Amino acid sequence: xxxxxxxxxxxxxxxxxxxxxxxxxxxxxxxxxxxxxxxxxxxxxxxxxxxxxxxxxxxxxxxxxxxxxxxxxxxxxxxxxxxxxxxxxxxxxxxxxxxxxxxxxxxx
Amino acid sequence: xxxxxxxxxxxxxxxxxxxxxxxxxxxxxxxxxxxxxxxxxxxxxxxxxxxxxxxxxxxxxxxxxxxxxxxxxxxxxxxxxxxxxxxxxxxxxxxxxxxxxxxxxxxxxxxxxxxxxxxxxxxxxxxxxxxxxxxxxxxxxxxxxxxxxxxxxxxxxxxxxxxxxxxxxxxxxxxxxxxxx
Numbered sequence: 001x002x003x004x005x006x007x008x009x010x011x012x013x014x015x016x017x018x019x020x021x022x023x024x025x026x027x028x029x030x031x032x033x034x035x036x037x038x039x040x041x042x043x044x045x046x047x048x049x050x051x052x053x054x055x056x057x058x059x060x061x062x063x064x065x066x067x068x069x070x071x072x073x074x075x076x077x078x079x080x081x082x083x084x085x086x087x088x089x090x091x092x093x094x095x096x097x098x099x100x101x102x103x104x105x106x107x108x
Numbered sequence: 109x110x111x112x113x114x115x116x117x118x119x120x121x122x123x124x125x126x127x128x129x130x131x132x133x134x135x136x137x138x139x140x141x142x143x144x145x146x147x148x149x150x151x152x153x154x155x156x157x158x159x160x161x162x163x164x165x166x167x168x169x170x171x172x173x174x175x176x177x178x179x180x181x182x183x184x185x186x187x188x189x190x191x192x193x194x195x196x197x198x199x200x201x202x203x204x205x206x207x208x209x210x211x212x213x214x215x216x217x218x219x220x221x222x223x224x225x226x227x228x229x230x231x232x233x234x235x236x237x238x239x240x241x242x243x244x245x246x247x248x249x250x251x252x253x254x255x256x257x258x259x260x261x262x263x264x265x266x267x268x269x270x271x272x273x274x275x276x277x278x279x280x281x282x283x284x285x286x287x288x289x
Contacts, residue, residue: 063162
């Protein structure tokens with residue numbers, strides 16, 4: 001199999017994830033897009049592991065580590081989203097603008 | 109083109125198409141379900157790349173646990189069932205995101221095509237590679253220290269998640285705010 005196939009698949013998946021992170025305004029959908037980006041990285045790791053025929057299986061073991069970290073990230077991220085929802089009644093990211101810098105005429 | 113390459117290409121098309129649906133659909137629950145399709149197709153790609161154990165971990169952890177967590181999150185934030193039109197940013201933001209994503213895709217794909225053109229992955233002449241035996245041996249011989257550190261990290265993250273989502277603990281200010289409401 002050409003190495004280019006998994007690498008191109010990973011780049012396309014990553015860019016779809018980038019679009020999702022930038023375009024969505026619901027916090028949980030942004031977390032889903034982050035999962036897509038992590039999966040793209042995992043495909044790269046597995047593909048290069050198979051290409052280099054690594055003795056220590058570094059690519060596959062790192063993929064397992066990334067999957068674990070992604071699970072921890074989703075758990076923490078969702079609990080933060082739930083906390084925000086409990087306090088603010090919203091999961092829309094652009095409504096969480098309390099710390100933004102306002103125009104001077106609005107603050108004075 | 110061999111059978112493995114054809115199946116891999118098919119799975120790749122399925123993965124990218126359903127990923128596009130994840131980031132463009134107007135129904136929240138559908139996004140989570142399309143994510144299942146993407147993750148399943150990626151698991152199939154792992155199988156074809158001789159990473160059998162990683163593929164089953166992907167199915168167990170991602171399709172089994174992470175998507176269920178995301179669905180719970182949707183449920184607990186009172187996500188509407190059906191079409192909701194406020195999931196995307198304004199059109200200008202979407203256009204900017206599309207420009208960034210397409211530009212990044214072009215740059216990365218051209219760079220990868222120039223760097224790895226003609227390289228071949230040799231599959232199939234090493235039957236035990238990626239099985240649970242060889243992966244387990246690698247994890248518990250060469251990678252045992254990172255593995256243990258990672259288990260502590262996972263424990264800390266989950267304890268943090270529990271602390272964040274409990275209502276009956278927290279600072280006095282939080283409690284005053286909750287009682288005042």
